[in-house]
């Protein structure tokens with residue numbers, strides 16, 4: 646392994662300059678708002694403030710699944726928070742999520758607005774609110790929550806670890822890439838072994854565990870994340886690929902991943918979603934013509 650020791654950490658770390666890489670201009674060691682900006686509010690009970698990253702996709706997919714199940718109370722406005730431009734540091738957004746990360750949800754269906762942040766908490770909140778997509782049987786419910794929290798703890802190694810060092814970092818560091826490629830492959834193997842025995846993550850029933858895991862590991866094995874499919878030899882994980890294909894075919898998943906999307910084919914980008922018909926009329930290919 647390549648060893649490099651041309652850097653000795655100082656006694657006290659200081660923030661002197663942007664560290665380079667794709668997110669250098671938005672990363673900072675201080676929480677809180679950088680500017681005053683109120684969030685827009687639409688007409689629906691649920692207001693989603695997001696971007697179609699894997700964590701953002703989870704919530705839009707969940708809402709589309711709930712609507713497909715007939716839960717009209719899950720109608721939502723989805724507003725674009727462009728994290729590359731620093732929208733997550735606006736005062737209104739920070740009030741909804743003090744951690745300045747998408748996705749964030751405001752539930753305005755009650756007597757006073759209720760904020761929900763952290764994608765796992767949002768999925769659980771919506772599943773409980775609508776009594777859907779979380780098994781009621783104690784064993785299956787526990788298993789769904791096991792995997793939901795597994796995802797929340799594991800994906801940062803994929804995103805903040807592999808994705809950062811393989812794709813975004815300004816220099817390629819063999820030690821870091823090896824460390825996180827190894828961990829990502831181990832996680833894919835965990836999933837592959839589990840999905841060899843189960844159709845869905847919590848067993849026989851599609852649930853919020855699938856909705857949490859698919860945007861990360863499903864996108865990864867389908868080559869939609871960090872361009873790392875070949876690097877990780879994802880075809881070795883045949884059960885994950887089979888599961889990813891099955892879920893990717895769900896109409897609500899196809900819709901949900903378009904919401905607040907600002908990259909990819911214009912026909913797949915729905916920057917804001919305020920009505921079910923927006924999928925047919927407001928994608929960027931139609932808005933721009």
Ligand SMILES: N[C@@H](CCC(=O)N[C@@H](CS)C(=O)NCC(=O)O)C(=O)O
Pocket residue numbers: 671698699700701728733745746747748762763764765
């Ligand atoms: N644990 C959080 C992670 C959310 C997260 O990392 N969001 C990223 C995009 S995927 C973000 O908003 N980054 C903006 C920033 O770091 O400034 C969740 O699952 O909701």
